[in-house]
Amino acid sequence: MKTTCERFLDYVRWNTCSDEQSQTVPSTPGQIDFAKYLTEELTALGIEDVRLDDKGYIYGSLPANVDGDIPTIGFIAHLDTSEAHPSVTKAPRIIEKYDGGIITLESGMTIDPDVTVKLADCKGQTLIVTDGYTLLGGDDKAGIAEIVTALEYLLTHPDVKHGKVAFSFTPDEEIGTSQDNFNVEAFGADFAYTIDGGSFGEIDFENFFAATAMVKIKGVTTHPGEAKNQMKNASLIAMEYDHLLPPWERPEHTEGYEGFYHLDTISGDCENCTMAYLIREHDKEKFDGRKETMEKASEFLNDRYGEGTVTVEISESYRNMAEIVRPHMHIVDNAREAIRQLGVEPVTSPIRGGTDGAELSYKGVPCPNIGTGSFNHHSVTEVASVDQMEKCTHLVIKILEKYA
Numbered sequence: 001m002k003t004t005c006e007r008f009l010d011y012v013r014w015n016t017c018s019d020e021q022s023q024t025v026p027s028t029p030g031q032i033d034f035a036k037y038l039t040e041e042l043t044a045l046g047i048e049d050v051r052l053d054d055k056g057y058i059y060g061s062l063p064a065n066v067d068g069d070i071p072t073i074g075f076i077a078h079l080d081t082s083e084a085h086p087s088v089t090k091a092p093r094i095i096e097k098y099d100g101g102i103i104t105l106e107s108g109m110t111i112d113p114d115v116t117v118k119l120a121d122c123k124g125q126t127l128i129v130t131d132g133y134t135l136l137g138g139d140d141k142a143g144i145a146e147i148v149t150a151l152e153y154l155l156t157h158p159d160v161k162h163g164k165v166a167f168s169f170t171p172d173e174e175i176g177t178s179q180d181n182f183n184v185e186a187f188g189a190d191f192a193y194t195i196d197g198g199s200f201g202e203i204d205f206e207n208f209f210a211a212t213a214m215v216k217i218k219g220v221t222t223h224p225g226e227a228k229n230q231m232k233n234a235s236l237i238a239m240e241y242d243h244l245l246p247p248w249e250r251p252e253h254t255e256g257y258e259g260f261y262h263l264d265t266i267s268g269d270c271e272n273c274t275m276a277y278l279i280r281e282h283d284k285e286k287f288d289g290r291k292e293t294m295e296k297a298s299e300f301l302n303d304r305y306g307e308g309t310v311t312v313e314i315s316e317s318y319r320n321m322a323e324i325v326r327p328h329m330h331i332v333d334n335a336r337e338a339i340r341q342l343g344v345e346p347v348t349s350p351i352r353g354g355t356d357g358a359e360l361s362y363k364g365v366p367c368p369n370i371g372t373g374s375f376n377h378h379s380v381t382e383v384a385s386v387d388q389m390e391k392c393t394h395l396v397i398k399i400l401e402k403y404a
Contacts, residue, residue, distance in 0.1 A: 004392075008145040011145055012141055017081050026171030038148070046155055047151065056171040056172075057169070059187055071191065071403060073165060073399065074192030076357070079171050085380055089135065091131040092128050098122050100123035105380070118199050121199065127385055142372035194370070199385075202370065203371075204351045208318075210317040211291060211315060212278060213291075214276055215274070218309055219234030232309065259280050294312055298310040317354065320358065321368070338395055355369050373385045
């Protein structure tokens, strides 16, 4: 039987970086290649129900080995990795019994426990890092390795009692489209857990309400020498628009339950300028207020420069799953109890982002998130703890036992 660590080191060799600009599903061929590899591995383990669809989604299940009215519990992880850095981990480095000091990578970059608090908690553990040139891939190949290893454990230990187990591995989570083609009926779970990111012991069920605002500004261009009382510089109006939003409510100044406006991209010239903002908030009323603020900013500038100068199009991305999960808190409470049984006090904090579980919850499958034992994601200073990944694998098994 392979260990979680062995599987993880195998999986990070695959290039599964997603591509936000792609029009295909999945967005990159590497995800399909990896999905085929996983499908073959799962089938070879003896799992009879493994299905790979034409969009790169893997669905499967293990039958219950006990009788009774037991819910079908699902586990989900995503195939893709962030496009922030190259994703093929060519030289993962294993650090046995981490001594608590600064880790220097081959590139010369360092990981300092005084800066990265989660690293300080890993003293004495076995860690995996990169050479400092690529991602490690803990987000979310750690989650995949943990689920697959738990499935193999259940197959080889029939004495462990459990109900029906559903699992799914999805493409394109990092670009926000993984739930667009997710088949809830094919998944078949009553409730589920995403195994995605964060240290072991984290169990989260609150995430942002999220929207994207496209702000388009139409200027008037003339020869600079003849511009007086005629030119309307779209790029300068864009700067005015941004200054109408509170600067203390940007990502770099917020934490916890605090929301923000984030100017993600800006491009333009004197005649036209386009800005893309991310709007994030945990509270629904405050979220609606942020959208209204952006509309009012455009109205203010249109009053100054003329109607149609500034247009704002707001599209919602995902919602806070807490509204769906709270009526089913046994899902969270049983996971917390299982974490305690593995020697760690559970931690719940607001997710300052989104998760597949958020959208899935609104499709009728309540789905909190469990940490994988990895952190510093989307960075070449990413870290995975072998000790924590092994505990995450056992957590999957313990959750299933609690419902058997």
